[in-house]
Amino acid sequence: NAGVMQNPRHLVRRRGQEARLRCSPMKGHSHVYWYRQLPEEGLKFMVYLQKENIIDESGMPKERFSAEFPKEGPSILRIQQVVRGDSAAYFCASPRTGNMNTEAFFGQGTRLTVV
Amino acid sequence: DQQVKQNSPSLSVQEGRISILNCDYTNSMFDYFLWYKKYPAEGPTFLISISSIKDKNEDGRFTVFLNKSAKHLSLHIVPSQPGDSAVYFCAASALQGAQKLVFGQGTRLTINP
Numbered sequence: 656n657a658g659v660m661q662n663p664r665h666l667v668r669r670r671g672q673e674a675r676l677r678c679s680p681m682k683g684h685s686h687v688y689w690y691r692q693l694p695e696e697g698l699k700f701m702v703y704l705q706k707e708n709i710i711d712e713s714g715m716p717k718e719r720f721s722a723e724f725p726k727e728g729p730s731i732l733r734i735q736q737v738v739r740g741d742s743a744a745y746f747c748a749s750p751r752t753g754n755m756n757t758e759a760f761f762g763q764g765t766r767l768t769v770v
Numbered sequence: 771d772q773q774v775k776q777n778s779p780s781l782s783v784q785e786g787r788i789s790i791l792n793c794d795y796t797n798s799m800f801d802y803f804l805w806y807k808k809y810p811a812e813g814p815t816f817l818i819s820i821s822s823i824k825d826k827n828e829d830g831r832f833t834v835f836l837n838k839s840a841k842h843l844s845l846h847i848v849p850s851q852p853g854d855s856a857v858y859f860c861a862a863s864a865l866q867g868a869q870k871l872v873f874g875q876g877t878r879l880t881i882n883p
Contacts, residue, residue: 659813661813688870688871690873695875696875696876697774697776697859697873697874697875697876698814698859698871698873699873700870700871700872703870711870714870746813746814748813759816759871760816761806761813761814761815762813763811763812763813764811764812764813
């Protein structure tokens with residue numbers, strides 16, 4: 656999973672600030688999935704993007720959260736006006752093909768702490 | 771609604787013995803199942819998978835068994851090694867749709883020397 660780059664690894668934000676999480680998938684991959692892991696829980700699907708398109712955002716909270724995957728550059732998960740409940744580990748995954756049934760490579764995650 | 775459940779939060783096994791991790795699912799549309807392994811402060815790493823047309827898949831020390839009628843799968847690790855100590859996540863997906871993975875809560879496996 657070293658090929659999927661996420662940054663920053665750790666992010667501390669005060670309540671009300673904005674958090675921007677970045678994910679660069681494996682070279683040549685054009686699909687990105689974002690997952691969130693709350694403490695002591697499994698990973699929960701948030702959003703699936705291809706370059707310049709949101710394919711499935713059914714797991715995204717309706718407010719404050721947005722994601723993009725521009726033609727150039729990394730995918731960005733943006734959380735506006737963060738609250739304590741947003742504290743979690745956020746992982747992006749880069750599957751070999753367009754679906755997660757093939758081996759998918761996860762990044763090391765961004766650990767967001769809201770204080 | 772927890773569609774994929776790992777009812778054992780933790781499991782302790784002696785080195786050299788067999789580790790058996792269990793997973794149950796409720797959604798009959800799931801037709802592909804995967805196990806991921808996760809070390810602290812790292813992302814999950816794919817371990818092994820199985821399609822619903824099979825009931826067993828083996829890869830070295832790792833074997834996954836699928837019982838579709840019981841909606842149950844298990845991961846067997848034999849022999850267990852200290853490096854196997856990690857959190858193991860069971861995941862499932864449906865071939866139709868966006869194929870997003872649904873994860874269980876994870877089981878923390880500790881291998882004792």
